[in-house]
Amino acid sequence: MIQKAVILSTGDELTSGRVVDTNSNYLADKLAEIGLDLAAVLTVGDVPERLEWAWKTAMAMADVVISTGGIGPTADDLTNETVARITGRKLVRDQESVDHMKRIFASINRVMPENNLKQADLPETSEVIRNPLGTAPGFRMAVPQAAGHTCHLIVLPGVPREMKPMMENSVIPWLRKNRGSDTIYAARVFQTFGISESGLDEAVAGLIKPEEARVAFRASFPQISLRVAVEGKPGEAERRLAELSERVRGRIANFIYAEGDASMEEVVAKLLTERGFKLALAESCTGGLIGHRLTNVPGSSNFFKGDFVAYSNDLKTGLLGVREETLKRHGAVSEQCVLEMAAGARARAGADLAIATSGVAGPGGGTPEHPVGTVCIALVGDGTQASRRYQLRGTRDWIKILTAQVALDWLRRYALGLPIGESALFRR
Amino acid sequence: MIQKAVILSTGDELTSGRVVDTNSNYLADKLAEIGLDLAAVLTVGDVPERLEWAWKTAMAMADVVISTGGIGPTADDLTNETVARITGRKLVRDQESVDHMKRIFASINRVMPENNLKQADLPETSEVIRNPLGTAPGFRMAVPQAAGHTCHLIVLPGVPREMKPMMENSVIPWLRKNRGSDTIYAARVFQTFGISESGLDEAVAGLIKPEEARVAFRASFPQISLRVAVEGKPGEAERRLAELSERVRGRIANFIYAEGDASMEEVVAKLLTERGFKLALAESCTGGLIGHRLTNVPGSSNFFKGDFVAYSNDLKTGLLGVREETLKRHGAVSEQCVLEMAAGARARAGADLAIATSGVAGPGGGTPEHPVGTVCIALVGDGTQASRRYQLRGTRDWIKILTAQVALDWLRRYALGLPIGESALFRR
Numbered sequence: 001m002i003q004k005a006v007i008l009s010t011g012d013e014l015t016s017g018r019v020v021d022t023n024s025n026y027l028a029d030k031l032a033e034i035g036l037d038l039a040a041v042l043t044v045g046d047v048p049e050r051l052e053w054a055w056k057t058a059m060a061m062a063d064v065v066i067s068t069g070g071i072g073p074t075a076d077d078l079t080n081e082t083v084a085r086i087t088g089r090k091l092v093r094d095q096e097s098v099d100h101m102k103r104i105f106a107s108i109n110r111v112m113p114e115n116n117l118k119q120a121d122l123p124e125t126s127e128v129i130r131n132p133l134g135t136a137p138g139f140r141m142a143v144p145q146a147a148g149h150t151c152h153l154i155v156l157p158g159v160p161r162e163m164k165p166m167m168e169n170s171v172i173p174w175l176r177k178n179r180g181s182d183t184i185y186a187a188r189v190f191q192t193f194g195i196s197e198s199g200l201d202e203a204v205a206g207l208i209k210p211e212e213a214r215v216a217f218r219a220s221f222p223q224i225s226l227r228v229a230v231e232g233k234p235g236e237a238e239r240r241l242a243e244l245s246e247r248v249r250g251r252i253a254n255f256i257y258a259e260g261d262a263s264m265e266e267v268v269a270k271l272l273t274e275r276g277f278k279l280a281l282a283e284s285c286t287g288g289l290i291g292h293r294l295t296n297v298p299g300s301s302n303f304f305k306g307d308f309v310a311y312s313n314d315l316k317t318g319l320l321g322v323r324e325e326t327l328k329r330h331g332a333v334s335e336q337c338v339l340e341m342a343a344g345a346r347a348r349a350g351a352d353l354a355i356a357t358s359g360v361a362g363p364g365g366g367t368p369e370h371p372v373g374t375v376c377i378a379l380v381g382d383g384t385q386a387s388r389r390y391q392l393r394g395t396r397d398w399i400k401i402l403t404a405q406v407a408l409d410w411l412r413r414y415a416l417g418l419p420i421g422e423s424a425l426f427r428r
Numbered sequence: 429m430i431q432k433a434v435i436l437s438t439g440d441e442l443t444s445g446r447v448v449d450t451n452s453n454y455l456a457d458k459l460a461e462i463g464l465d466l467a468a469v470l471t472v473g474d475v476p477e478r479l480e481w482a483w484k485t486a487m488a489m490a491d492v493v494i495s496t497g498g499i500g501p502t503a504d505d506l507t508n509e510t511v512a513r514i515t516g517r518k519l520v521r522d523q524e525s526v527d528h529m530k531r532i533f534a535s536i537n538r539v540m541p542e543n544n545l546k547q548a549d550l551p552e553t554s555e556v557i558r559n560p561l562g563t564a565p566g567f568r569m570a571v572p573q574a575a576g577h578t579c580h581l582i583v584l585p586g587v588p589r590e591m592k593p594m595m596e597n598s599v600i601p602w603l604r605k606n607r608g609s610d611t612i613y614a615a616r617v618f619q620t621f622g623i624s625e626s627g628l629d630e631a632v633a634g635l636i637k638p639e640e641a642r643v644a645f646r647a648s649f650p651q652i653s654l655r656v657a658v659e660g661k662p663g664e665a666e667r668r669l670a671e672l673s674e675r676v677r678g679r680i681a682n683f684i685y686a687e688g689d690a691s692m693e694e695v696v697a698k699l700l701t702e703r704g705f706k707l708a709l710a711e712s713c714t715g716g717l718i719g720h721r722l723t724n725v726p727g728s729s730n731f732f733k734g735d736f737v738a739y740s741n742d743l744k745t746g747l748l749g750v751r752e753e754t755l756k757r758h759g760a761v762s763e764q765c766v767l768e769m770a771a772g773a774r775a776r777a778g779a780d781l782a783i784a785t786s787g788v789a790g791p792g793g794g795t796p797e798h799p800v801g802t803v804c805i806a807l808v809g810d811g812t813q814a815s816r817r818y819q820l821r822g823t824r825d826w827i828k829i830l831t832a833q834v835a836l837d838w839l840r841r842y843a844l845g846l847p848i849g850e851s852a853l854f855r856r
Contacts, residue, residue: 012644015466017457018617018655019646022448024471029445038443039478041471043452046644050467057485073626074645075633108821113626133823159647161826218446281737287723288716291737295715296825298791300739306747307737309709309719315734315777349743363726397724 001180002152005031006062007041008054010069010079011158015045023068023160029218030167034175035185035231036064046076055086059143059151064175069158071136073116079155084123087143087153091121094128094137101135129154129170134162140174152178186237187229188245191258193409197224200252207247212240221398222405223264226252257412264408269297271415277381279411280349281307282320282341284332285359285375289404305349310341320344333358333370335387338378346380353381353414355407359392361399375403379410379420386410386420429608430580433459434490435469436482438497438507439586443473451496451588458595462603463613463659464492474504483514487571487579492603497586499564501544507583512551515571515581519549522556522565529563557582557598562590568602580606614665615657616673619686621837625652628680635675640668649826650833651685651692685840692836697725699843707839708777709735710748710769712760713787713803717832733777738769748772761786761798763815766806774808781809781842783835787820789827803831807838807848814838814848 007027013019024041031038039061044050051070058065070079084091097120105112119136122128129138138156145151154171156163176184192200197217204226208215214229228248230241249256258267272279281290291307294300308320313332316322321344322337330336338356346354359375366372373394378387390406392399413420435455441447452469459466467489472478479498486493498507512519525548533540547564550556557566566584573579582599584591620628625647632654636643642657656676658669677684686695700707709718719735722728736748741760744750749772750765758764766784774782787803794800801822806815818834820827841848 009469012642013646014453015456015469016460016644016655016657017453017455018644018653019648020448020450020453025442025445025448027445028443032444039472040482041437041443041469043469043471044467054468072647074629076644104821108819110624113624113630115626115629133826159649161649161823216444216446283716283719285723286720287728287732288711288719288735288737291711291716291739292714292720292828295713295717295737295739295789296828298824300715301793304715305740306743307716307735307739309716309723309735309737311719311723311729311735312733312777319734319776348747349740361723365729396726400720400724 002063002175002178003037003180004062005036005038005064005066006058007031007038008058008065008067009041009043010046010051010054010067012045012076014043014069023158023163026160026164027066027068027167030172031175032214032216033185033187033227033229034172034179035181035229036175036179046070046078048078048082051078051082052086055082059145059153062151063149064152064154066154066156066171068156068163071119071138071155071157073113073119073135077118080118080121080123083141083153083155087123087141089123089125089141092124093117094120094122097122097128097137100130100137104135129156129166131157131162131166133165134159136162138166140171182233183231184234184237185229185231186241187227188241189260190226190228190248190252190256191223191260191262191264192226192252192255193223193257193264193405195224195252195255200224200226200255203252204248207251208244213244222402257409263293264405264412265293266297268408268411268415269294269300269303271412272303273299275415277303277353277415278305278349278351279303280305280345280351280354282338282345282354282356283307283309284311284316284341284357285361286357286400286404286407287311289400290355290357290407293404293408305351308341308345308348316341320348331370333360333374333376335376335378335389338376339380339385339387342378342380353379353384353411355379355411357403357407359399359403361396363396373399375399377403377407377410379414381414384414430491430603430606431465431609432490433464433466433492433494434486435466436486436493436495437469437471438474438479438482438495440473440504442471442497451586451591454588454592455494455496455595458600459603460613460615462600462607463609463611464603464607474498474506476506476510479506479510480514483510487573487581490579491577492580492582494582494584494599496584496591499547499566499583499585501541501547501563505546508546508549508551511569511581511583515551515569517551517553520552521545522548522550525550525556525565528558528565532563557584557594559585559590559594561593562587564590566594568599610661611659612662612665613657613659614669615655616669617688618654618656618676618680618684619651619688619690619692620654620680620683621651621685621692621833623652623680623683628652628654628683631680632676635679636672641672650830685837691721692833692840693721694725696836696839696843697722697728697731699840700731701727703843705731705781705843706733706777706779707731708733708773708779708782710766710773710782710784711735711737712739712744712769712785713789714785714828714832714835715739717828718783718785718835721832721836733779736769736773736776744769748776759798761788761802761804763804763806763817766804767808767813767815770806770808781807781812781839783807783839785831785835787827787831789824791824801827803827805831805835805838807842809842812842
C-alpha cells in the first residue's frame with residue numbers, strides 16, 4: 001500500500017547552491033499525477049552522517065522514498081553504501097551492469113577507469129533499474145519496518161536525462177501498480193501558449209469544481225501546462241476526465257497547442273511533415289534557436305531545408321536580398337525587413353514557406369524607437385504574407401526563447417489554417 | 429556562534445511540482461559564500477503537522493534556520509502561527525507593519541482586504557525584518573535550546589523579488605557578524621571539457637588531500653566543473669587556495685576552459701572579440717545550435733557574421749559551394765564535405781574563420797559506414813585548415829550538444845593558438 005512519498009535529493013552541488021534542484025520538481029509533478037502524497041523533500045550534501053540521517057528520516061515517514069544523486073563513480077558518491085549500511089545488506093556486484101558500462105566505454109573507444117565498477121555494486125535483495133543512457137544503474141528494494149509495514153526505496157541517478165526515462169519507463173508503472181487503492185488517477189495535460197497563468201486560472205475557474213478534479217498549473221517558460229486529474233474507479237475516472245477535458249477545450253482551445261507531453265517544435269514538425277510543406281528560416285535576433293529546436297525533432301530533414309542566420313546587415317542584403325533602401329528607411333528591426341528576409345529565404349532554399357525574425361534582444365542596442373524587446377516576425381508562403389511587430393519584456397535569453405516560440409506558433413497556425421499572429425499577448 | 433544552517437522551504441506549490449524551488453538554491457549559494465555549513469534543505473507543503481515537524485527538526489539540527497514562504501495573507505499561510513506555537517510565544521500585531529501595508533494599498537488606490545492584517549502578527553520577542561517591496565514582514569528570533577545553545581530563526585517571504593533584498597540588506601550582514609568564527613571559506617571553480625567525471629576524479633586524486641580542501645565535481649552535460657574550497661583564516665585560506673589551484677592547473681590545464689562561472693560560448697565570444705576575428709558558421713547536424721549558443725552572449729554581433737544551416741544537400745552545394753563530386757564520392761558526412769562547407773561559409777560571409785559540422789544525429793539515418801553518432805567538423809581560417817571525424821554516442825539531442833561543444837572548443841583553441849582537434853576524447 002503506497003500512498004505517502006518522500007523525495008531525497010543529495011549532492012554537495014545542491015547544498016552549496018551550485019545547481020538548482022529541478023529533479024525534485026519533476027518528481028513532485030509525476031507523483032502528483034499518480035495521486036501520491038509527497039510528505040517532504042529532504043536535501044543533503046555528500047556527507048555520510050547526513051545521508052544516513054536523511055535516509056532514516058525519510059524511511060520513517062513514507063511508504064516510498066525516491067532518491068536522486070550519489071550513484072556516480074567518484075569518491076563522493078555515497079548512496080549505495082549508505083543504503084546498504086542502514087539496511088544491513090551487503091553490496092553485490094551486478095555483472096549485467098558491468099557489461100553494460102563496458103559496452104558504453106567500448107563504443108566510444110575508451111578504456112574504462114577502474115572506479116566506474118563501484119557503480120555496479122548494489123545492495124543484495126535489490127532489483128536493478130536499468131539505465132540505458134548512462135553507466136550507473138538504479139535500484140529498488142523493499143525494507144521491512146516496524147508493525148508489518150514496508151518502505152520501498154527507489155534509487156535513481158542525479159543526471160536528469162538519465163533519471164527521467166528510468167522514472168517514466170520503470171518507476172511510474174511500478175508505482176501505479178502498487179499504489180494499493182481501488183481508485184485510480186486519470187490525468188490529462190494541456191500545453192498552452194499565449195495566455196498568462198492567472199488568465200488560465202480565471203478561464204478554468206467555474207469550469208471545474210474542486211470536488212470534481214484536481215487542477216494544477218505548471219509554468220515552464222515559455223509555456224504553461226494545465227493538468228486535470230480525476231480520482232475514481234477504473235473506467236469511471238477516465239469517463240469523467242473525458243467530459244471535463246471537453247469543457248476545458250471548449251473554453252481555451254485557442255491557446256492549447258498540444259495534449260500530453262509534446263513540445264511546440266514536435267507539433268510543428270508533425271504538421272509540416274503531414275502537409276508536405278518544405279520550410280526555410282531566416283533568423284536574426286533568435287540566432288539559430290528556431291532551427292535548433294526544429295532539428296531536435298527526429299526526421300526533421302523531411303520538411304526542413306535550412307536556416308539563414310543573417311546576423312550582420314550585409315548578409316541580410318547580400319544573402320537574403322533585403323533592399324538597402326529597406327534597411328535605410330525602416331531599419332533591420334522592421335516588418336518590411338523581415339518580410340524581405342522571409343521572401344529571400346524561401347526563394348533561396350526553394351521552400352514552400354519561410355519565417356523570419358529580427359529584433360533587439362538586449363541588453364545593449366535599444367533605442368527610443370526600438371527599445372530592447374522590440375521584435376518583428378514575418379511569414380511568407382504560397383499566396384500568404386504576414387508580419388507583426390511585438391514588444392516583449394525580459395532578459396536576452398527570454399526574448400530569444402519567446403520570439404522563437406511565437407514564430408513556431410505561427411507555423412503551427414499556418415499549417416492548421418488558423419489565423420496567424422492573433423495568438424500572442426505581446427502585440428505592440 | 430552560528431555555523432550550521434538549515435533551509436526550510438514551504439508551500440504546496442513545491443510539493444505538487446508546480447514551481448521549481450529557486451529560493452533554496454539562492455540561499456544555499458549565499459550561505460556558502462559566507463562559509464556557513466548548510467546541513468539540509470527541508471521542503472514541506474502547507475500542512476500544519478508537517479510544518480511543525482519541519483521546524484522542530486530544523487531547530488534540532490542547526491544554529492540558524494532560514495525559512496521562505498507561508499507568511500502571506502491567505503488561510504494556507506501558516507508559518508507565523510507555527511513558529512509561535514512551537515516556541516510557546518504569543519502573536520502580537522506590529523503596528524509599523526500595518527501602517528506599511530496600508531501605505532502600499534493606498535499607493536495603488538485599492539482597499540486593503542482585512543485578511544492582510546494577519547501578516548503583521550509576529551511572535552513576541554522577534555525582531556522585524558522590513559519588507560520594502562511587499563506587505564508581509566519577515567522576522568528573526570532567538571530560541572534557547574538545551575545545554576545553553578541558541579537557535580536563531582529567520583523567516584522570509586517566498587516571493588523571490590521580496591525575499592532577496594531582505595536577505596541581502598538585512599540577513600547576510602547579520603549572519604556575517606554573528607558567524608562567530610575567525611575562519612573563512614575560499615573557493616575556486618574550474619570548468620572542464622574533454623575529460624570524464626571519473627577521469628577528472630583520478631587526475632585530481634592524490635593531488636589534494638581530503639584535509640587540505642573540499643573537492644566537488646558537477647556534471648552539467650557537456651561540461652564538468654571542479655570546485656575546490658579551502659577553510660582557513662582570512663589571507664591564509666586564499667593563499668592555500670591559490671597554491672592548490674596551481675597544482676590543479678598543472679595537472680589538467682589541457683581540459684580547463686575557464687575558471688569561475690563562464691560558459692564555453694562566453695569564453696569563445698570573449699576571445700574572438702579580443703582578437704578581432706569575424707566568424708561564420710556552416711551547420712548541418714547541429715541545426716543552428718552553435719549559432720544559438722554564441723548569440724546568447726551579449727555583444728555577439730561584434731564577431732558573429734552569420735550561420736548557414738544547410739540541412740539539405742542542395743543548400744550545401746548551391747549555397748556553400750560544396751562540389752557534387754564531393755557528395756558523390758565522400759557523402760555529406762565526410763571531412764571533405766565539412767572542409768568545403770567551412771570554406772564556402774567563410775567566403776560567403778566575408779569572415780576570417782568558419783567552422784562547419786555534419787553528422788548523423790539519429791535515431792534514423794545511420795549506415796554501417798556512417799553509424800548514428802558519426803560527426804565531422806572542419807575549421808578554415810587564414811592559412812589554417814583542419815578537419816576531424818568523431819564517433820559520438822547518445823541520443824539525438826546529446827549528439828547535437830556534444831558536437832556543438834567540440835566545435836566551440838576548436839574555436840577557443842584556434843583563438844589561443846593551441847593545437848585544435850586534440851582535445852576531444854571522442855576521436856574515431
